[in-house]
Amino acid sequence: MRLDNYISDLLYRYECVIIPEFGAFLTQRKGAQVHQTTNAFYPPSKVLSFNAQLSSNDGLLVKYIADVTGKEYENVLQKVQKEVASWKQDLDNTTIVSLENIGDLSINTEGNIQFEPSYHVNYLTSSFGLASFVSSEISRVTPTSEEIPELVAVEEETPVIPLVTTKEERSGFRFPWKYAAAAAIIFSASVFGFREYQSNQQVVEQSKAQESINEYIQQATFFGNNPVELPSITLQVAKEIKNxxxxxxxxxxxxxxxxxxxxxxxxxxxxxxxxxxxxxxxxxxxxxxxxxxxxxxxxxxxxxxxxxxxxxxxxx
Structure with missing residues (x-):
């Protein structure tokens, strides 16, 4: 029985797939990356790893194979154990155990199982259809000082209209400066008086508002013999989700x-x-x-x- 196809199916949906009496394949989400040297772009993916200490049967792999093949659970468990025994024998003989779309298992110099993951399949379902690609580097050209056109300041000439008056015009027309000065004084006094009036009105309104607030606070604080029922307050507290x-x-x-x-x-x-x-x-x-x-x-x-x-x- 080849287990790699069933393990590969489960890695799309679970973060831990345990092979009984052998170990577990773990997945961890990895964000999108850009290679600085080759300018290659890689989509988000799941990184595979192997942990030989997680070998206790949790029923996930055996139950899945039993459901797919329609065979009894105990029968499937025996076949899984037989395949695992074959893997262990190959590893003892320094033979590399290759699992399709998962990776290669071997024994290192310290006698432990070493795992080299395969990068042909992305087990992150949200990245389905996203493939890696290489983009050419964008060259940015900074213009030199000689290529920048000089800014030419244009000074607009303001036309000057000469003031020409005749003797008759000077004698026939006199601007009433004294009336203009009197009008300016009256206008300034009116504006000042209006501002003073407006300021006094604001002071009066603020005083009335403060008195109303104080009266409301007194009614809310000192109930006397007739307590006032205050509205209830409902607080919605977000429940901590433990996933x-x-x-x-x-x-x-x-x-x-x-x-x-x-x-x-x-x-x-x-x-x-x-x-x-x-x-x-x-x-x-x-x-x-x-x-x-x-x-x-x-x-x-x-x-x-x-x-x-x-x-x-x-x-x-």
Missing amino acids: YHVVAGAFRIEENAHTKVSQLKATGFDAALLGKNRYGLHQVSYASFATREEASEALIKIKQTEAPEAWLLVTE
Whole structure:
């Protein structure tokens, strides 16, 4: 049985696919990138990695193969174990195990499994149809001082109209300067008086408004014998959503799942039953978190102190 096709299908939908008694393939979202040297543009993608410590069977892979092939769960589990045994034998013989569209597995000098991911498939569904491409570098030309045209200042000539008066005009027309001065004084006094009046009106209005406010405050503060019922205030507080769960296990029998929750709570964990997944297994979490950072820190601690087979589940 070739497992790489089934593993590849699950990597599109899950961040962790465990191969029982072997290890787990993990995915992590990676943003779009630009290569500074080759000017190549890469769309957002999922980066594959392998963790040999996550080898406990969570039922995801075996149940998926059973549903696709229509075979019994136990029968599929035996075939998976047989394929895993073949992989381990190849690795012991220093043979590279190549999984199509996933990557190559080999043994390093320290005797650990080394994984080299394949970059032929992008498992991020939101980037479907986006391919990498190379764009030529844009050359920017800065013009020299000789190419910049000189700015020529144009001074417009203002026409000068000569003032010519005759003796008759000087004697026949005299501008009434004294009347103009008197009119200016009267206009200035009117404007000043209007501004003073407007200012006094504003002071009066402000005083009336302040008195009304003080009277309202007194009525609201000192109820006396007839208390006034104030309107109630309803506050809407956003509930913190916790989509990151450190999974302790998945159980086919619900009673076993509840027993596991009680055991974890007795040891101090904020354990909870996450419900039944699409494969009919009841998942139990050590704790749930609102951010990936908090969940990752808790997962590392739990794997070191409690259960190496614990894994991270992300729900929408």
